[in-house]
Amino acid sequence: MKSVRLHGTGDLQVHDEEMPVAGDGEKLIRVKSVGVCGSDLHWFSEGSIGDAKLEHPLVLGHEFAGVTEDGQRVAIDPAIPCGHCEFCEQGHPNLCSNLIFAGHGKTDGSLREWMTWHEKSIFPIPDSLSFDDAAMLEPLGVAIHTVDLGKLRPGMTVGVFGCGPIGLLIIQMAKLSGASNIIATDKLPHRLEAGRSLGATHAFLAQGGQELEEIRSATSGRGVHVSFEASGAPDAVDMAFASVSVGGKVILAGIPDEDKTSFTASVARRKGLTIKLVRRMKHTYPRAIDLVSKGLVDVRSIVTHRFPLDRAVEAFRVAERREGLKIIIEV
Ligand SMILES: [Zn+2]
Numbered sequence: 001m002k003s004v005r006l007h008g009t010g011d012l013q014v015h016d017e018e019m020p021v022a023g024d025g026e027k028l029i030r031v032k033s034v035g036v037c038g039s040d041l042h043w044f045s046e047g048s049i050g051d052a053k054l055e056h057p058l059v060l061g062h063e064f065a066g067v068t069e070d071g072q073r074v075a076i077d078p079a080i081p082c083g084h085c086e087f088c089e090q091g092h093p094n095l096c097s098n099l100i101f102a103g104h105g106k107t108d109g110s111l112r113e114w115m116t117w118h119e120k121s122i123f124p125i126p127d128s129l130s131f132d133d134a135a136m137l138e139p140l141g142v143a144i145h146t147v148d149l150g151k152l153r154p155g156m157t158v159g160v161f162g163c164g165p166i167g168l169l170i171i172q173m174a175k176l177s178g179a180s181n182i183i184a185t186d187k188l189p190h191r192l193e194a195g196r197s198l199g200a201t202h203a204f205l206a207q208g209g210q211e212l213e214e215i216r217s218a219t220s221g222r223g224v225h226v227s228f229e230a231s232g233a234p235d236a237v238d239m240a241f242a243s244v245s246v247g248g249k250v251i252l253a254g255i256p257d258e259d260k261t262s263f264t265a266s267v268a269r270r271k272g273l274t275i276k277l278v279r280r281m282k283h284t285y286p287r288a289i290d291l292v293s294k295g296l297v298d299v300r301s302i303v304t305h306r307f308p309l310d311r312a313v314e315a316f317r318v319a320e321r322r323e324g325l326k327i328i329i330e331v
Pocket residue numbers: 037038039062063139
């Protein structure tokens with residue numbers, strides 16, 4: 001079978017490998033669609049993500065869908081929590097001490113024709129969902145978890161800083177959660193346009209902080225109740241803190257390049273902010289499947305490019321240049 005491994009920075013190679021064999025509690029899956037995520041781009045461009053470094057030629061890919069050996073169309077949660085550590089017991093499987101995650105560290109991901117995965121993390125999908133739709137359930141799960149952390153109430157005003165795929169899904173989840181004003185920013189006009197068409201009530205081009213005035217006037221000077229930062233760029237983090245109202249919340253979902261996040265302490269302190277960091281997601285696949293199959297969240301219009309597995313390098317280059325929105329590799 002074909003697989004694609006990352007050997008070093010920018011070095012993706014196609015291999016011919018042995019088929020994997022399903023162990024106890026596992027299923028064999030024929031992979032069909034794999035999304036390229038911002039975190040994959042950290043591996044690709046930097047050979048690391050935060051303090052995790054490339055340990056072996058790694059198969060990337062954690063947003064994926066396929067067919068099990070017995071013919072069931074499925075989406076796959078890339079996380080396998082242990083289910084019995086202290087944090088799993090407390091209802092935080094995303095913080096599991098023994099977490100296995102596809103395409104991260106020692107665990108190969110889905111950029112290959114066949115893989116095995118634990119059956120507890122495999123979710124059947126309805127026929128109305130394409131494999132590309134189903135690969136989008138992973139970033140949607142992250143957006144669901146992110147918006148859950150914001151504890152939105154109807155009529156709230158929120159800011160979404162960064163309109164990549166996660167930001168665009170946060171916009172939709174915020175709208176579904178009753179936010180009546182959704183202010184989106186991005187540096188790239190095409191992403192901002194997508195934000196507007198997916199539910200942002202205001203879309204401002206991020207241009208060195210000038211957008212703060214526009215955000216202030218759109219909120220009668222008060223700022224947003226909840227800031228969702230979905231970029232990782234220092235400018236977006238700054239704007240998330242600058243735009244939030246006194247007593248508000250800042251939810252950080254982006255992954256910074258330099259493994260450091262900073263904000264102006266006096267501003268955050270005087271506003272008495274609550275700051276939360278997003279770590280992946282909880283058991284969100286059932287909700288994600290329901291939202292997409294009922295047409296409440298549009299994942300399809302976020303997929304703008306598709307490449308075959310052989311052209312994975314090209315797919316990563318396009319994603320690296322931030323062309324389009326979500327890049328899917330069809331296996
Ligand atoms: Zn991801």
